[in-house]
Amino acid sequence: MQIEVRKCAFCGAQLQPYAKFCPNCGSPVPEAHLTRRIQTGITGTPPLDELIEGGFEEGKTYLIAGETGTGKTIFSLQYLLHGIKLGEPGVYVTVDERPERLINDVLKFGWNLKTPIQEGTLSIPPLIEYFAQKVWGKEVSDIIGSIVDALTEECERVGAERLVIDPVAPLVATHTHELAWTREYIRSLIFEIENKLGTTTIVTSEVPTGEPTLSRFGVEEFLASGIIVLGLMRMGNRIIRTMYIRKMRWTKIQPAIYEVEIIRAKGIVIKRLLS
DSSP states (O other), X not given: OOOOOEEOTTTOOEEOTTOSBOTTTOOBOGGGGGOOEEOOOOEESSOHHHHTTTSEETTOEXXXXXXXXXXXXXXXXXXXXXXXXXXXXXXXXXXXXXXXXXXXXXXXXXXXXXXXXXXXXXXXXXOHHHHHHHTTTOXXXXXXXXXXXXXXXXXXXXTOSEEEESOSTHHHHTTOOOHHHHHHHHHHHHHHIIIIIOOEEEEEEEOOTTOOOSSXXXXXXXXXXXXXXXXXXXXXXXXXXXXXXXXXXXXXXXXXXXXXXXXXXXXXXXXXEOO
């Protein structure tokens, strides 16, 4: 879906998609308040949507970061399954795991992915072979073009409004160890997805244990419109799960840490604000 180019009514400067203020003169964009919010499906006390002014902004990209085992995949699938309930089909992309294995593992958790796949409201394309054959040794523009073309075809097939890439690192980690190349790759990938697909997208990033970083390559957090950090915290003699809204562009948020719980067949549930 091609996003329409907009211009500032006061100075004529070109506006980025979904901009709320003109970057040239600072004037507010009149229709900015009409931006549609996409529900996340993360429930609790309070639900996540209540904390971020109704949900994610339509057409934007959001980063879910956390160490291994913190619930990034569950968050992502919960987001997609909630969308399906609302009539918003989705595509789930993973290069780490085969679709049939993921479907079987998720069924043990209490979520049936086979039905929405059969009904055409969810797609989990088998992209492991695709990336192994099509990505290696090509220029950034060629790789991005191949990936976005494949994603566009799949999103159009199911009418997807939601997209998850879980995680984003394997799409680039096996190609090169050059950091500058990798950062340009991720930047181009996110821009092309937002410009051509128009989906509201989640990308996940595994934070190395004990490291203060939010992403593997140090650029994802700057490109994403929002960052939600999932973590583990020691409280006395027990370990609790946490959620922290690190960033939500143009959205009023409370910089606080919430205790969350992963409940079978429900997903991530916010329990309380940690004092």
